[in-house]
Every structure is written in C-alpha cells, then in structure tokens.
Amino acid sequence: MDAHALNAASPPLRLTGCLAPAKLNLFLHVVGRRADGYHLLQTAFRMLDWGDTLDFELRTDGLIRRRTDLDGVPPEQDLVVRAARLLQGVTGCKLGADIAVHKVLPMGGGLGGGSSDAATTLLALNRLWNTKLSRQALQDLGLALGADVPFFIYGRDAFAEGVGEHFQPLQLAPARYVVILPGVHISTVEIFSSKELTRNTDPIKIADFAASSTRNDLQPVACNRYPEVARAIEWLAQFAPARMTGSGACVFAEVASEDEARRIVAECPASWKAWQALSLERHPLYESAT
C-alpha cells in the first residue's frame, strides 16, 4: 500500500454514508458582471441537514471508479469523478477510490446538489488519502468545478460575495424549512445568460443583512420562463413568505414547527415534490480540512 495510507495517523480505508447537504440561498443579489461573463453576487448561504449520501472506498491502484449510475451524467462528466481527479492531480497522490453516490437532491433544483457531491468528495478524499490540503486550498480547487463548491467546503452558513467564493460567517438561528420542487428543472446557464436579468442591485453590508429588504434577482427571470415556479411560490406563500433558491427551480419557506411542515408537505399538489429539512450548523466532514 502507498505511503499515504500507511501513515501512522491511519486514515480510514473507507468512509460511508457521507452527507452532501443541500443549500438554500436565503437571498441572492446580482451586483455586477465580470469580464469573463460570470456574475458578481451577494448571497446568504444556508446549509440543510438533507442531501445526497456518498460512500468512498480506498483503492491502491490509483483508479477513480463511480459505482452508481446517474441519469444523463456519464462518469467522466460527473462532478464527483472530476473532483477526485483534480485532488489527485494537484497533490500527486497515487491512491484511488470507488465512489457510490446515492442521489436524493433533484438536479437543476437550485439546491447545489452536484456542487455538494463534489465538495463532499474533496473533503472525504482529503481525509482518506491523507492529502492534508487546507480548507482554503480545497475551496480554491472546488471553484474550478462549480461556483457553489467552495461554500460547502467552507462548511457553515455564510454571507458570500464575488462569484460566491468570498465568505463571512453568518450567525443564524436554527430553522426549519419546507422545500418544493415544481415539476421543472432549470439550467443555471439559461437564467444567468438571459437578457432580462437585472445585474445592478446595490451591494448591501453583512451588518445590514437582517434589516435589509432582500430578494432573489434570478427569481423574476425563472418565474417568467417557468410559470410553474411562480405558481409554487404563490402556493407556498399562503403558509409563510416563500422564495426561490439559486437559479431554481426549488422554492422554500421557513416554517415554525414540524407539524406545520408536515401539513404543508401533505397538502402539496401531486405534480410537485415537497420535503422538509432543518438548518445544519456545520458540514459533517468539516474536520477533514483545517
């Protein structure tokens, strides 16, 4: 076995049931655009205790194998496989891994599922391979895979700026949410590249976040193109203030109790899907980086 795996600190040979949590964007303002077309954002990221789960098993032959199929995503394009290869590439690690992804989060849901899978992979393999990259180094690596990856590695609620990679910690009270997937999936590129998107919201300060009136600037674009998103927001707003997360399609509302959450989920129209979830204070693999 490779020296990495024989290290006296004895990294484990496998990590199973690793959560790749969902995120919500409590608000999302588009404050500008970079020369390369990427948008400058301000957003509040909240991590949820609900998501995909991944299993990792060490291989000594250096191969990265995806053990589960993902509809429409060939292994070479899977963010999990790409994350593992990236970590191998920058560290020169000769170890490999078998990876199983148990998908729960809808794709194109605005919940960051693919990004979270990639972040969990970077954190888990950093431990399994004993590659010892710092949290910041993993965040920098993750940004090359997707704009939401660094947040999951940061691993706690955050006020984010830039393209979503500069963080300040946010202290938020624990909360329960209902999340609804209207029967559509939305491509992030489609929303960001739309002509009607406003890109000039005035920046706010983190200190003013709680008192500011915020919104999701991507929401009017998504509602216009996908009326089902507007209908879901309107439906959920009967119970509590409702908003879209990320580039959609999911919409969410904070609710006061588990009973209320259950009632809303039970009443959700059959053509949509509904879940409830709690906020999550720390990423379960937070300790895999320093």
Ligand SMILES: C[C@](O)(CO)[C@H](O)COP(=O)(O)OP(=O)(O)OC[C@H]1O[C@@H](n2ccc(N)nc2=O)[C@H](O)[C@@H]1O
């Ligand atoms: C909408 C958010 O989920 C909010 O958290 C993220 O900004 C999007 O994160 P993501 O899905 O990981 O997105 P990526 O895969 O990095 O980018 C998909 C595409 O969205 C556009 N994009 C993304 C992020 C950003 N700040 N500006 C953009 O213009 C770019 O055209 C990019 O090619």
Ligand SMILES: Nc1ncnc2c1ncn2[C@@H]1O[C@H](COP(=O)(O)OP(=O)(O)OP(=O)(O)O)[C@@H](O)[C@H]1O
């Ligand atoms: N492991 C993966 N899980 C999900 N999607 C993946 C994965 N690997 C690659 N993808 C691709 O990424 C696309 C976006 O999926 P994802 O679940 O991240 O959407 P999303 O929740 O809308 O993301 P975001 O909130 O970051 O905009 C998928 O349509 C798929 O083509």
